[in-house]
Amino acid sequence: MxxxxxxxxxxxxxxxxxxxxxxxxxxxxxTLQIGNQLFIDDEGMVIDDMLELLEATKVAATSAxxxxxxxxxxxxxxxxxxxxxxxxxxxxxxxxxxxxxxxxxxxxxxxxxxxxxxxxxxxxxxxxxxxxxxxxxxxxxxxxxxxxxxxxxQKTKLLFVLAKVDNLVKNGRLNKVLGKVVGLLNIRMVGEASPEGKLELLQKVKGQKKSISASYQEMVKAGYAGGRVLIAHCRNFSICEQLKALICTQYPEADIHIVPTSGLCSFYAEEGGILMGYEIG
Known part of the structure; x- marks a missing residue:
């Protein structure tokens, strides 16, 4: 079998x-619940529709x-x-x-x-x-x-870059004041998955260009040395291409893949966010 x-x-x-x-x-x-609408995160899900509804709603949305x-x-x-x-x-x-x-x-x-x-x-x-x-x-x-x-x-890591955090604020996972700062000042939140599997903030930087540099710095600090990279992005292919180009200046043979985020990852990363996996050591 x-x-x-x-x-x-x-x-x-x-x-x-x-x-x-x-x-x-x-x-x-x-599954994702936004107001009265339920989205099943399978191949039939229209992620753009989910994101538009998520942005429009004022109440907390949930996942199950x-x-x-x-x-x-x-x-x-x-x-x-x-x-x-x-x-x-x-x-x-x-x-x-x-x-x-x-x-x-x-x-x-x-x-x-x-x-x-x-x-x-x-x-x-x-x-x-x-x-x-x-x-x-x-x-x-x-x-x-x-x-x-x-x-x-033991040799893989996750690094995330978030351009919007509205949903994290609505769900009580992020301070409201910090959420407003991110939205108003074009701040990008750069972080990683902790050893316990929680989201951990590493840097706050202004603008996409600085977030790319900060991301690469954090990768190298964690032990990246040219291994495989997989960048999952929420409607932000440009950041993936720019990050890929930066990595390849130092490691031209690096194996780098770019994919769109799933419904669930789009739900939490929101528009412009990435969730990047990479090998270390």
């Missing part, structure tokens, strides 16, 4: 290239994690299953996946399931999923893949 990678929609990859009948990929959606049943449905038909969830520090998706693993394993004791808390979102989750695909395709056993992806996760 083969091997399956399951990710929640904190991952931006709607599909994986070059999969085979022995390796499949399923993305389990979170997949149920254990949704995960168990995604497990069906596979022998070896690797699950990657958005950070358990900000979402219940990790708990749902772990509960699904417990229940499913009791009913299917011959199925192997490994659940990974990415402690992150967006680009870093994407890197973990792509690495899983590489490891599985290389013919490693289930246990060997578990060991290798665990070691790899």
């Amino acid at each position: 083969g091997v399956r990678i399951v990710a929640d929609s904190g991952c931006d990859l709607l599909e994986l290239q070059d999969t085979t009948k022995d390796l499949t990929y399923i993305r389990v959606p979170l 994690c997949p149920s254990p049943d949704a995960y168990m449905e995604a497990f069906k038909g596979a022998d070896d299953i690797f699950v990657v969830t958005i950070t358990g520090g900000l979402s219940g998706s990790q708990n749902s996946a772990q509960l699904a693993k417990t229940i499913y394993s009791e009913e299917h004791p011959d199925v192997n399931i490994h659940v990974i808390d990415s402690l992150s979102a967006g680009g870093e989750m994407d890197l973990l999923v792509l690495k899983l695909q590489e490891l599985i395709s290389s013919g490693l056993s289930f246990d060997e893949v578990v060991d290798a992806i665990t070691a790899y996760q």
Whole structure:
């Protein structure tokens, strides 16, 4: 029945290239509630519509994690299953996946399931999923893949740049005064995912140009040395191209991928934001 990678929609990859009948990929959606309208973060979601409604609404919008049943449905038909969830520090998706693993394993004791808390979102989750695909395709056993992806996760980081923070303020995740400063003074917030999987502010800079320089500085400080980079952006391709060009001046052979953010990541990063995963060491 083969091997399956399951990710929640904190991952931006709607599909994986070059999969085979022995390796499949399923993305389990979170849901977004804005006023009375519900958005399911799957391939049918129109992200532009969601963002327009999000900007227009004055009330707090919320996200909801997949149920254990949704995960168990995604497990069906596979022998070896690797699950990657958005950070358990900000979402219940990790708990749902772990509960699904417990229940499913009791009913299917011959199925192997490994659940990974990415402690992150967006680009870093994407890197973990792509690495899983590489490891599985290389013919490693289930246990060997578990060991290798665990070691790899210690060498990945997430860096974010936010141009708008209205939704974070509405949800009480950011101080209102700071939120107004970001909006009025063209401030960009540059930060990272902490070791505990929380969003941690590193710098506040004015304008996109300075945010690109600050981002690269933080990457180098964290140990970036030319490894793979995956930049997930919310309607801001220009910052990705400029950041890519800056990285390539020092590391011309760097493997850099650019993708649009998922519905969930667009919901939190908002217009102009990026969630960039990169390898260190």
